[in-house]
Amino acid sequence: MLRSRIKSSDGNKETIARYTSNNPIFVCVTSYTETSKIPGITIAGADSELIAFTPAADAEFLCYGRCKSITGVPATPDGIPTPALITRSALMKSQIPNLIVDAGSKIKPLVPAISFGIRHGKNIMKERAMARADAERGFEYGKILGIQLGMVSDMIVVGETIPGGTTTALAVLTAFGIDAKYKVSSSMPNNPHTLKNKVVSIALDRLKDVSRLCRDPIDCVSRIGDPMIPSVAGIASGAMSKGVKVILAGGTQMTAVLCLLKALKVSLEKICIGTTSYIEDDKSSDIHYLTKSICSSVPILSINLNLQSSDKEGLKKYNTGIAKEGVGAGGAAIAATLKSVKSHDSTSLLHSIEKEYENTIEKQKKHAKIS
């Protein structure tokens, strides 16, 4: 019954079954791009000062159920809590291990994190995103990690937390020839497409010959992308080289990863995108079009988390198009639902998410009232 909440873009139930695993590993890649500082581009943080802290705070929330680098939890200005809450509930419920990767985060998360030793990304409207060597290292270290994890697990689920990442994704997709304008998603209900298009147009103008660049995909990503993209691509590529399945857990940002993998001629047989129904149903973006344009055989799995039927206000609002996805929430929920755990408690995932919400958001509010 639970599985019926998962849909595959090819309408084939066997596709869903193929991504069943009893020993998946979840990897959360924390990263940062100064592109997120452009006013109006993101709401992944209660205010602009807090945006740089969001990846670290998300990683800490996954690890401890509370944050160390900030007070409270990452939230939109409206107080909608980070999707890390969904991710944590899903992973805990199904006993899926969670490894944090620091691939160019600005604020280092206060957790044991696998460091890829690369710097954070720059504002692509103003300058080159990163040194080519950093993009190369992100991919290389990712590959090493993916290979190691692929020896002990048959499925790697990779999520991300990088504010502003849909704009850099749009730049990468466009550079690789995908018609991605008006098709990347947003954590905001009003997707700032015009602003994103403007930023990307300025970034691409700096590149002399886009078609030539695309023959050197890592170089292209290093100029107009962000550190998350080559790092996640590396992890996926390493894992798949060991015959392991990969769920790219995220929204339209993950299509930029797919684009890079395809350009690097990595086989896309064992990879899918795993996301929430909020992304899939989003009228202001089109993950289906993007994925199909890159590789029509890559399925999109999406899960209906049924948050609208929650009595928690902060969760309900996910259904109004805020937050939608992030920190691998959709992919983690899919992997958790498909993993059969003997000791699995019988409560639904929604119930677990609500419990997590009570333990963190509501306790925090209560505490704020008292103090």
Place this chain on the structure above:
Amino acid sequence: MLRSRIKSSDGNKETIARYTSNNPIFVCVTSYTETSKIPGITIAGADSELIAFTPAADAEFLCYGRCKSITGVPATPDGIPTPALITRSALMKSQIPNLIVDAGSKIKPLVPAISFGIRHGKNIMKERAMARADAERGFEYGKILGIQLGMVSDMIVVGETIPGGTTTALAVLTAFGIDAKYKVSSSMPNNPHTLKNKVVSIALDRLKDVSRLCRDPIDCVSRIGDPMIPSVAGIASGAMSKGVKVILAGGTQMTAVLCLLKALKVSLEKICIGTTSYIEDDKSSDIHYLTKSICSSVPILSINLNLQSSDKEGLKKYNTGIAKEGVGAGGAAIAATLKSVKSHDSTSLLHSIEKEYENTIEKQKKHAKIS
């Protein structure tokens, strides 16, 4: 037949069988203590300048089969190569994943490494080994990692690379009331016991009331130990809390880890020490006495790598009491031998080690001659 090379200190073959695992994970903890700078205390490095690079170079060797932070590979002044060569051969042969932890290394390894965010240890003859907060964080982050890995594997093998570590181990063992003088091992054929005893005596003199300190084990280790000890103890403790078996892969240094675990009241039911026969047979140290004094039920598994029958000079010399163990060589070889891999090639572990030797040490010498 291969298994017959593994012995258990309790003489019970079932004990060996208990540490069989089809999905072990190897974790290598890289660390540093300035105690290694005391002249004559270690030869884990071709010269004193290179000693600080040894942990990073070992980690790089495990990862790539070559080093990035130094030219060549870590070796004794005689040119005996690092035991990382054994570890890498064993892990590769049996497809055991390898994760590097950076827990207070001085030179950061150029690999994707799980950072515990702690500083390297100081010279215990001169000053406090580390801040209490660093020792606490090493344990806490280790525990988090052990818990995560314990969700996807049923056995964690933890090795270390920290030059000078037997001296800090001696200090910790002594502070916890173990009669460890003349019983810790050394990478040198002539174990510098007198020097070690002197260093430890000075370190312990700085502590006002040793017995009181031992009621606060983490504090004790932070004063006279090194960052490796709480970090490895944390990983072991986290893994065992998930019901997972642990091999402490190393020589007498691992008895200091055992000591800390016991003082922290961690159950020692599912833990063993895994080492080489070179440590077990060593006349200048006594791992059996140390382990028994801490907890008589903890078995020591040891493996005879049969390096004396190799025709490679650098490997043969292991039998003369040089190097002996390190980078988890013994424990990795045990886990690799006990892991049944369908695709396992039929060559012996010694043959794999010799191949690795040819690919690295001999190629390097050849290259040096040509250039």
